[in-house]
Amino acid sequence: MGLIENILGLVFGGGRNALRETVEVFRENAEAGAVRGAEARNQATTQFAAEFALARQGRFDRFMDGLNRLPRPALALGTLGLFVSAMVDPLWFSERMQGIALVPEPLWWLLGVIVSFYFGARHQLKAQQFQREIAGSVVRLPQVLDNIGQIRALRADSPRAADTDGDARLAVAAIAPDANPALEVWKRGAA
Incomplete structure (x- = not known):
């Protein structure tokens, strides 16, 4: 051993x-x-x-945020306007396109860099705001799960949903028959 x-x-x-x-x-x-x-x-x-705690924005911040939202719609609507102008007045459109053809290539590169930085910075700002919202949602997750658990416990088919927890008055009230006027009328009609 x-x-x-x-x-x-x-x-x-x-x-x-x-x-x-x-x-x-x-x-x-x-x-x-x-x-x-x-x-x-x-x-x-x-x-x-x-x-990512949200700070309250002042009027200037809201104004600048609104101003930052203008370039995208302006570019989209401007491009659609060019298509419309090409169909409505092809000579006017051709004159404008000839002017654009004179823009040197380095200036096009500069425009590309500016637009890329603008939209890249805008994308980063929106991504950070999205992360803030996700962080706020994750913080609320335990409370939401607890609420869902409490709601599921109230379902009629959940175990012990009708348990009276030893309350005698509630137990007697649960088994006492309720008044049913339709049943009373049916009993009188059957008799």
Whole structure:
């Protein structure tokens, strides 16, 4: 018996589980990994919420935001206007296109850079606003899940939905028959 006890003590250690500890060198403990993952997500959510806190905008900020929204529609409507003008007055359109043909290539490159930076910066701003909204949604996720759980518990087919929790008056009221005028009329008609 002493030999078996010594061998088991060697494998499982004195109060420790050497076999489990050895396996955890090669394979992560799933429960500990889940706990670490949950902590990391919680910390990231907290960081996002703090980083993307919305600040109230003043009149100037709202005006500039509205002004920044003009170039895209202006470019789209201007291009459509060029198509319409080419059909309505081809000579006028041709004169304008001849003027554009005189623009040197470096100026076209400069225009391309300016438009790229404008739309790139706009895209980045919108992406950051989207990330703020996502961070706000993630912060509200536990409350939403809790609310969904409470709502599902109210379903008639959920276990113990009609449990009275030991309330005697509620239990008696639950089994007491209600007045049913239609049933009373039917009973009188059948009699």
